[in-house]
Amino acid sequence: MPSAKPGVLTINAGSSSIKFALYRGGAALERRLHGKLDRLGLGGAILSFEEPTADPPARGSIAVPDRSSAATVLIDWLEKRVGFDSVGAVGHRVVHGMQRTEPAPITAELMDELRRLISYDPDHLPREIELIEAFRRRYPQLRQVACFDTAFHRGMPRVAKLLPIPRRYQAQGVERYGFHGLSYSYLLEELARLGDGAATSGRVILAHLGNGASMAAVRDGSSIDTSMGFTPASGFPMSSRSGDLDPGLVRFLARTEHMTAARFDRMVNHESGLLGVSEISSDVRDLLAQESTDERAAEAVQLFCYQVRKCIGALAAALGGVDTLVFAGGIGENAPLIRARICDGLGFLGIEVDPQRNASNAPLISQDAARVKLRVIRTDEELMIARSVVRSMGSKMREPGRPPEAR
Numbered sequence: 177m178p179s180a181k182p183g184v185l186t187i188n189a190g191s192s193s194i195k196f197a198l199y200r201g202g203a204a205l206e207r208r209l210h211g212k213l214d215r216l217g218l219g220g221a222i223l224s225f226e227e228p229t230a231d232p233p234a235r236g237s238i239a240v241p242d243r244s245s246a247a248t249v250l251i252d253w254l255e256k257r258v259g260f261d262s263v264g265a266v267g268h269r270v271v272h273g274m275q276r277t278e279p280a281p282i283t284a285e286l287m288d289e290l291r292r293l294i295s296y297d298p299d300h301l302p303r304e305i306e307l308i309e310a311f312r313r314r315y316p317q318l319r320q321v322a323c324f325d326t327a328f329h330r331g332m333p334r335v336a337k338l339l340p341i342p343r344r345y346q347a348q349g350v351e352r353y354g355f356h357g358l359s360y361s362y363l364l365e366e367l368a369r370l371g372d373g374a375a376t377s378g379r380v381i382l383a384h385l386g387n388g389a390s391m392a393a394v395r396d397g398s399s400i401d402t403s404m405g406f407t408p409a410s411g412f413p414m415s416s417r418s419g420d421l422d423p424g425l426v427r428f429l430a431r432t433e434h435m436t437a438a439r440f441d442r443m444v445n446h447e448s449g450l451l452g453v454s455e456i457s458s459d460v461r462d463l464l465a466q467e468s469t470d471e472r473a474a475e476a477v478q479l480f481c482y483q484v485r486k487c488i489g490a491l492a493a494a495l496g497g498v499d500t501l502v503f504a505g506g507i508g509e510n511a512p513l514i515r516a517r518i519c520d521g522l523g524f525l526g527i528e529v530d531p532q533r534n535a536s537n538a539p540l541i542s543q544d545a546a547r548v549k550l551r552v553i554r555t556d557e558e559l560m561i562a563r564s565v566v567r568s569m570g571s572k573m574r575e576p577g578r579p580p581e582a583r
Contacts, residue, residue: 182263184263190303223237223240267323274349332399336401353406363382390408392491400495488527530542
């Protein structure tokens, strides 16, 4: 990699996985390497990778001993595979950024702030902090940038942020934040690149449907509402997250099963959604394969599609109609049957699926005469992180040096 165009390493940490990618710098970012550490904490963890620019192109995998060694394994592997001499910065997806609206250089002060925020996102922030600190220990001169998933929604109207609980909790930052912002930012940029005018001057619903799933209502390029709220467990049902629940369930389970707050949290985040209803799997592919023979699988899929359909209607009401609906994420991009079932019955909004286009995962799956464009766009959070790093650092990307607090 030319030193004038240093690379950008992106780190996207989830609760049980870490995605990474390395991009050549410059105006047009080119992905050199990408991979994933998967099944962390679940047994049988592996690091898998693809290096499309190698000669010849390469791919492979290695075992990861345990969850606690994941950061060390990743850095050691990157050192041997590509080295860090050509890496100008590391960009991290940080799920919760409170009121922040832009990416931020990682300083000692920001690290203190992130540690104080752990109670707002205990499922993601500890892993993200661990990775940032691991890079700081090994390469203290390497610049790192935090890219916040909540930033996309910070401009929502106040009425969309308020939670109907005593006002005093607002002072503690208890409000609706929304998540998946890096995915939504990428999808909007892609929508604009495709020439869809709704990206900048229209009404768009973005549906990020994966293991974690949410939707955002976007008017004239800005988020005005979203399905997730104070935590990523809210909204409609997901792979293992419950989505919205009757709050009275907390007291009921505390009295009948002596369920603690920690146990309730585990249930709604890791034992509910598709997994909880089906009692089979959190993977929609498994459930579709068994729905004809197992009523539980069929009901889990039916519930997911029904609740997503309702959410589309709610966000369309917030927008006053819809011009474009975008499907993204592992389910949204790859499950034609789920897309068709979600859209079934939404003709009153102008949503009409073309069966052949949908079955082939075409980029545009709506009927020609339909009022609403239905698009399938493969999201790319890693590329969005890389773009955010380059935009936020500007000319500093060409200057090797210490992070601000170390100078």
